[in-house]
Amino acid sequence: MLDVKDLKVSYGGIEVIHGIDLHVKEGECVALIGANGAGKTSTLKAICGLVRPSNGAISFNGTDITGKSGHEIVRAGITMCPEGRQVFPQMSVLQNLRMGAYSRKDNEQAQDVEEMMDMFPILRTRAGQAAGTLSGGEQEMLAIGRALMSRPKLCIFDEPSLGLAPKIVAEVGATIDRVKKMGKTILLVEQNSLMALRLADRAYLFEAGEIVLEGTGEELQSHPEVTKAYLGH
């Protein structure tokens, strides 16, 4: 479904992704793990068209989307729940959710809003509140809900559990699991590597802008290097 070949990304002349290959198959859940600054977010941004790759090719469902603008990629069916939530701070929770359906033309949006609020009940109690004043965890839930509102084919999550209470982390895990069970294809970046690897069918390990390991979730969970650096408490 998603195929990334020899991707390179630079910021102002400094290359941070040094030619990586990865792919995601239809219905699969793929995790990217790795240390801070390893280049996971940059890879995701390149896929979503938020940064322009300096080299390489990205194709989605067989069509080349390299260098396309972000909105075209979103309309092709990729959505990302970005790192740091990125909610629209002055819009209400409800307006944020509705924005999620911006690229949709059907009229089932109201129904989907309800569904999101069922999934995250706190969003219902805060429906009219400006999103910027929600707590970090509340914002994360809103961002996930908003991403799902576009009914994406490929759903990208960048560190969805960052800053969430343990109970909610478990819920987020369950939510992603549910999204997965809905048959959606998922690309997941997580610091909480344990959770990521449990959820993932396959995973890639990033180090300093390169992919150093690839394998199924279980394989990586038991890989000694991974255990040492990422799965300790």
Add this chain to the structure above:
Amino acid sequence: MKLSGKTLIAIAALIGFIALPQLIAVKYYLHLSILALVWVIAAQGQNLIQGYTGYVSIVQAGFMGIGAYSTALMGMHFGLPVWMTITLAPFVTAIFALATGYPSLRVKGHYFAIVTLAFNMVIFIVLMNFHDLTQGEAGITGIPKPGIFNFRDRETFYYLMLTIAVLATGLAALIVRSRVGQILVAIRQNEDLVTAIGIAAWKYKLFAFVTSAMFAGLAGALYAHYQSFINPEIFGVAQSLDAILAVIMGGSGTIAGPVIGAFIVVFLPEVLRFADSFRLILYGLILVLATIFMPRGIVGLVDVIRTKLTRRT
């Protein structure tokens, strides 16, 4: 002690400035150079608040006006000697800057810019309408030259201005290199964090604002004694925008920037006189193009070129 490249450039520039009157054939350009040196002082002040502290103030010309009127009026009404009124002018300006800076520095970004712009308009309107004190639009004529040397001679005045501009630039350099300067730059980057680490950011902002106003006051006072005439026209918003331009075109947040920028602001309109009635359009176009292609001013451009050259060799 080994001299750094920057010091060498500064010394070369200083020698150039000292030699300038001998190199200029047409004295008219000496006149413009004196005006440019006035602007150097004002722009160094503007750079403190705009370039280093990150607060775009649009009242620099208004403060020049306060300096200019205070030196002229103190001379007229109290018969104080010129040297003394020039010395006092920045302090009078500082009082106004304290009174306006204290409230306006509570707001940031565009709010601050517009509030200071409003102050400039208020200063302008008061200078215009408070006839009994300022003689309104007609202005004050016959402002005396300073004593001691023959400052009617433009060359002599040039050296006076050069000395003061160099001192002002030196003072600006000392400030930005000190702990205070470091804090100002920190405020520009992340004011909330400055407060969070226990620094009373507002005091430093006020310091930068007042100091910048004192530079303007000094520049205004010198302008008044050089031209012998002032009226509110010269101290309007348009001139405050020139101060901002000088900083941006030269290179914001650098010491050399305002010096270069001041000369650009004074000489560019002169260069464009050939364009006649299209001058305004052309001047605007140059500004737009320069900002697009030279976003960090001349100093920034030089930096880019230098790194390119050093990389190659």
Add this chain to the structure above:
Amino acid sequence: MIEIIQQIINGIAIGGVYVLIALGLTTVFGILGIAHFAHGSVSMFGGYLTFFFVANQGFPLVLAILLALLVGMILGVGIELLAYRPVRKANHINAFIVALGLTMMVEGINLQFFGAEQIVIPTNFNHVFNIGGVTIPELRLYVILAAAALIFGMTIFVEKTKTGQAIRAVAENRDAAILMGVNVNTIPLIVFAISTMLGVCAGVMVGAVFAIAPGVGEGLVIKGFAVLILGGLGSIPGAVVGGLVLGITEALAAGFISSAYKDVIAFVVMITVLLVRPQGLLGKA
């Protein structure tokens, strides 16, 4: 009493113009964070153009206004593409300098094409309503009504349409808006088109009720910014309230305190409001 009512009505007429100028500024500011200083001069360009079509070409007023709106829209789009887009990623002060450069260019163009003498767009609305001693000229009434209609239309557009919501979204978080599928390259164009058309409307009103002359646009844009600050940057209701407050304050100040210092009083009111509410009357903290 009649005097107070009359002054308030005087204030509403000029306030209506401030509101329209401020609306154009506030949308641009909200999305791109640009203090679009050239807005006043561009507005006056629209007014001049209308005058040109009516007085020199003999077009009917409505047609002239429509043509001016069209040209204004193209101009607005052009300004965004050619002048502001290249500095989008730079520091905001750079966009401000570009705005200053544009102001000079547009002022220069106005001067070159339309001359230094003031122009007044001719209309046939000469009637004056007199209600118990309070007078209101027909033309001013239309201006107030037109301003109200435009404000209403603008609010509906932003709050109720998808494009309007997308505009808000871009204003609040550009990257996130991209992820929602918003084409962030066209949004600024739409914003500039709308903003310039609002400006042209303001220019026509100024040209019909008052006059257009060199420098008038710059004066108005400063008032427009004062309105934004007063009402709260980026807020449409803020622009409306701010504009009316400023207009009425000026009228009352001129009528009851001092006409020479009416602008000083208006600015003092603005600064005072800002000190009590740094985010402006209706701005969000």
Add this chain to the structure above:
Amino acid sequence: MAETILEVRNLHKSFGGVQAIRDLSFSVSAGEVMGLIGPNGSGKSTTVNSLAGLFSATSGQIVLGGEEIQHLPEYPRVAKGLTRTFQTASVFPEFTVREQVRLGSNTTLKSNPLASVFRLGGSSDEEKRVEARIEDILHLTDLHRIADKKVSTISSGEQRFLMIATALAADPKLILLDEPAAGLISHERKTLSELIKLIRSRGIAVLVIEHHMALIMEVCDRIVVLNFGSKIAEGTPTEIRSNKAVIDAYLGEAA
């Protein structure tokens, strides 16, 4: 028992209609690490912000070293010994790491800042003297290797350590850490917990907010749990771990 550094009495904070903290009281002693946990939106950051003075509390007292400080603005609280880090990284991007830490030590300088403009009155001597402390802190936080890098070029994990280093530079009695481990990977978290213990060993009290339970359980002497702005539990890690209310509201079955 060690002296009480911080005492919070009946703290309330509301934003318009939202009651973010209700009647919160607790205290922290010298050399103690206190954990502050609770569900998202329970008011932890609001507590830290109220203590640090970023928000002014609606009512209640904050007593630092025996002195009420709730009426003070933000910056003098630092001079009185209370510093903090932010939940989302907040740094000076254009400075080097060392420059940022040095600026953190500004409150410890006694000489008039204006004297530094002209290098007068021993101001430069004093500035030299703090350099030693800055080096010490850079080593303590393991930032000395990247001390001369520009802050914008270091990783987000390093930026989190930098925030702590900056806060330490002010020579605090109490340091407030808002989610210091957010975004850190496992070995970095280990470095962090070592760092917190080191800080404690220097007699500095720590109030730490975290969602990472292993870290909290490891470093904290005591823990306060918030829910809907109210304290629902207080105790040692072992007590908290088994507290029913805490499990329901926060930990969930997983823990």
Add this chain to the structure above:
Amino acid sequence: ADELTLKIGVSDALTGGAAVYGLPQSQSVEMAAEEINASGGVKVGDDTYMLEVIAYDDKANPTEASNSVRKLIDRDGVKYILGFCCSGATGAVASFIEYEDAVMLVGNAAERSITTMEIPNLVRTRPPADYTGAAAGTFVANKGFKRVAVIGALDVSFYSSYVDAFETSLQAAGGEIITRESFGLKDRDMTPQLTKIRSLEPDAILVVGYVEPAAFIYRQSVELGIDVPRFGFTSGSEEQFLRVANSDQMEGVWDLRPTELTLLSATDNGIAYHENFTKKFGIAPSPSSPYAYDQTYALKDALEAAGDVDDTEAVAAALRELPVPDEVVMEYLPVDGKMFDQNGQAYTSNGAFQWQSDQWVYVEDLPSDPAAYSAFLSTLD
């Protein structure tokens, strides 16, 4: 005898808001120079000089004006500088011209202090505003109006001095100014000020200011239902007023001002000037533009009288001894037979004009006494 070229300079507002005044002045100097050249040039001793005009834009800004004049003197070697429409720019140049080897001829700028500074190498063709204001005050008082409300561009001292002199005359006849309302150069909405004036119920109102805003006052005063007699000091043409107000709204308005260039009052010279100017530049000359035209002829006569184009002191002295040249357009009232008095000031006649069905009509002369005013001017400093 050689045919030589003499450069003369113009510094005036050629662009910007004040260009309405400055540009026609610059054009009228150009026209005068061409006429002089065509009729044989300036004859100084055995030499004949053709005039060459160099004009710089000073945007009516003081700094720019001193720049233009410095450039004319330093770079272009010009010794005779004409033009000057606006007081600020003129004041800036006047403050240093005394120390230069040059002669300055001021046109339309009417700030009084310019000719009270005793600058020997400066003369001015336009009389100060208070000279006219005093006459206007007497005129209004004689019509029996006691309570006069003033609205004007009072931040401009030229206008406020008109009002001050007006008030003195009015008070002498037992009248008073009940309020002074102000407006700025760019203001076009005068309803707040007029509303206040309406509530004060004056006998008459006096409007002083540039034509552009003043026209709005006349229109808006009618819209507000103010129906007392309206006097003004604006010097605007019919065309300028009709752009803003209709003729009904203007009906009965008085303009109390120097006679200047109005077709009805003009001499043959005036009619020819109007015609030539219109032909040459495709636009009618502004009423104040001949001040600069007349300067050029005064300069010509002075150069010829002094007999040396390089001796600026002699030329400046000759200007002050000059009778009114034959070619001038304005109607000057000589003092002691000389065009310029000892202060370097010239005086024209003042007139009362009234708007009567679609146009200005010259009604009568305003009683003016240049000799007395000249004596008064000498007492000021």
